[in-house]
Amino acid sequence: MTDPYSPCMLCPRRCGADRSGGRTGYCKTTSAVTVNLSMIHRGEEPVLGGKGGCGAVFFEGCSLRCIFCQNQGITSPTGKGKVYDENSLADLFKKLESDGAGAIDLVTPLHFAPTVANAVRLAKDTGLGIPVICNCSGYESVNTLKLFDGLIDIYLPDLKYYSSKVSSKYASAPDYFTTAALALDEMFRQAGSIKLDDAGKTMTSGMIVRHMMLPGNLFDSKHIIDYLASRFGNDIYISLMSQYTPMPHLLENENAPEELRRTLSKDNYERLCDHLSDLGQTNAFVQEMSSQGTLMIPDFKL
Numbered sequence: 001m002t003d004p005y006s007p008c009m010l011c012p013r014r015c016g017a018d019r020s021g022g023r024t025g026y027c028k029t030t031s032a033v034t035v036n037l038s039m040i041h042r043g044e045e046p047v048l049g050g051k052g053g054c055g056a057v058f059f060e061g062c063s064l065r066c067i068f069c070q071n072q073g074i075t076s077p078t079g080k081g082k083v084y085d086e087n088s089l090a091d092l093f094k095k096l097e098s099d100g101a102g103a104i105d106l107v108t109p110l111h112f113a114p115t116v117a118n119a120v121r122l123a124k125d126t127g128l129g130i131p132v133i134c135n136c137s138g139y140e141s142v143n144t145l146k147l148f149d150g151l152i153d154i155y156l157p158d159l160k161y162y163s164s165k166v167s168s169k170y171a172s173a174p175d176y177f178t179t180a181a182l183a184l185d186e187m188f189r190q191a192g193s194i195k196l197d198d199a200g201k202t203m204t205s206g207m208i209v210r211h212m213m214l215p216g217n218l219f220d221s222k223h224i225i226d227y228l229a230s231r232f233g234n235d236i237y238i239s240l241m242s243q244y245t246p247m248p249h250l251l252e253n254e255n256a257p258e259e260l261r262r263t264l265s266k267d268n269y270e271r272l273c274d275h276l277s278d279l280g281q282t283n284a285f286v287q288e289m290s291s292q293g294t295l296m297i298p299d300f301k302l
């Protein structure tokens, strides 16, 4: 049987690392599935998780590695992450459900997709009764996403960059948009249009695409939401995030672009929100500007 981790081609980087042999790839992880943090998280979009919040499972590593990463303390392997196999991961999901979570939120899981897919299947086969969310960067391989077919209820990808000049500069990924567009099509094929519970408040399946606006990139952001509105319209939610914060690791990097050293201007964010509204997109979430500088993802308003 072939080993999906060696040589690893699981993400669009296709770096071929021998992860089962203990080597790390561009994502900085071996095949040992490491979780940095698991917790009940109440700050996601208000349609996710219901009253109980989301049972978030933060996996270490990331295959995109944007220079301004807002979650570097969580995604960077620390050597202290706890290692799981598919059985213990399935148990973790069920523990979060018994702690009151209304959904399982898999954060950046796709570089561990073969193990995580088996764990989700096992958990569902043995009683997990809440939706499973796949929260990811959008820079994903369609073949790897197919491992999740029938297992993920809600996709929560980012769509970060439109121009390849911008994605090269910030993430060394000139193919970001073309790759992510194919990935989002596959996610939508699997999850379908938005479905809510009987009370009409909590999502049971579908897709939310997040876009965090970056300082100095209004033009790129407009292209992103033009694309999302024309491709999916109100069959998905679009979540516009204003929370960009220049993190210490970026400020310490003397090669970091000047525009990323500042926070987002309120005027530019409001212009983008107005543009989204002008496109007729009513399934949308926006944030208060006070969300800047807070840890992880803050509260949204409809």
Ligand code: SF4
Pocket (backbone or CB within 6 Å): 008, 009, 010, 011, 012, 013, 014, 015, 016, 017, 019, 024, 025, 026, 027, 028, 029, 063, 110, 111
């Ligand atoms: S998931 Fe990691 S090891 Fe595998 S191809 Fe991508 S960057 Fe390389």
